[in-house]
Amino acid sequence: MMISYICTKPIPNIDELDELYTHSDCMCTSNKTGKSYNFCFPDPHKPGTYGVKFNCSFVDTMKDLKLIGDADNLISLSDSIKNEDDVVFVSAASEDHLDDAMKSLASIREYYLYNKYVLFGLNISLKGIDLLPTDPNFEFRQFNATPYPEYVTNWKRYHFKGLVMAKAMRDFPIIWWIDAHSVMVDSDVIGRTFKEVSDYRLSNGYSPQCLVS
CATH class of the missing domain: 3.90.550.10 (Spore Coat Polysaccharide Biosynthesis Protein SpsA; Chain A)
Incomplete structure (x- = not known):
C-alpha cells in the first residue's frame, strides 16, 4: 500500500519550509469562497525542495472534493x-x-x-x-x-x-x-493489510516514497 508522488523542479524564491505555507508563489484563491490555499508540494525526502505549484484553475474542484481546506470526514x-x-x-x-x-x-x-x-x-x-x-x-x-x-x-x-x-x-x-x-483470490486480505499498517506504518517517521522524473 505505497503512495508515490512525482516530484518536479523547485519553485523559485522559497528557501525555508515555513515560507512555503504563506508565500505568494504558492497560494491559489477560490473564486467561490475567496479563501486561499497552498498549492505547492514539499518533497519529504529532500528538505528545501518544493514542487512547481499546481494549477490554480483546479482549486474549486479540489475544494468540492474535500481535498483541500477543512474536511469533516477524515480519520486517523x-x-x-x-x-x-x-x-x-x-x-x-x-x-x-x-x-x-x-x-x-x-x-x-x-x-x-x-x-x-x-x-x-x-x-x-x-x-x-x-x-x-x-x-x-x-x-x-x-x-x-x-x-x-x-x-x-x-x-x-x-x-x-x-x-x-x-x-x-x-x-x-x-x-x-x-x-x-x-x-480477489485469497481470504483475509483486509486483515493482513490492517496488520501490516499496524506493525510498520504507524510510526511518525513513515512517509510515502517519492519518485523523481
Whole structure:
C-alpha cells in the first residue's frame, strides 16, 4: 500500500519550509469562497525542495472534493484499521467492462459478504444498469464527468480514477479501490493489510516514497 508522488523542479524564491505555507508563489484563491490555499508540494525526502505549484484553475474542484481546506470526514490511520466491516470496496467500469466488474464483485463476496461495494458507472446505459445485482450492500453511482475537462471522459486514459476515489472518500472514510478487471483470490486480505499498517506504518517517521522524473 505505497503512495508515490512525482516530484518536479523547485519553485523559485522559497528557501525555508515555513515560507512555503504563506508565500505568494504558492497560494491559489477560490473564486467561490475567496479563501486561499497552498498549492505547492514539499518533497519529504529532500528538505528545501518544493514542487512547481499546481494549477490554480483546479482549486474549486479540489475544494468540492474535500481535498483541500477543512474536511469533516477524515480519520486517523490508526482509527481506520479498527474494524474490517468499515471498509468500502470501490470500483468503476464502462459498459464494455461491466461483466468484468461483476466478476470482481462476485470474487469479493466469496470472502466479504457484507462489506459495502460501490460501483461508479462510466456512462453506463439503462440496459446495463438493469443487469446490476440486487445485493443490498451494492450501490451504483453514475459518474458525472461534466464538471471536469473533456479529456476525463477518455476512459482508456484513466483520468477518472482519482476523481472517483475522491468522490468516494467524501462519503466513506475507508475505501478499498479494486479495478474492474481484478479479482480477489485469497481470504483475509483486509486483515493482513490492517496488520501490516499496524506493525510498520504507524510510526511518525513513515512517509510515502517519492519518485523523481
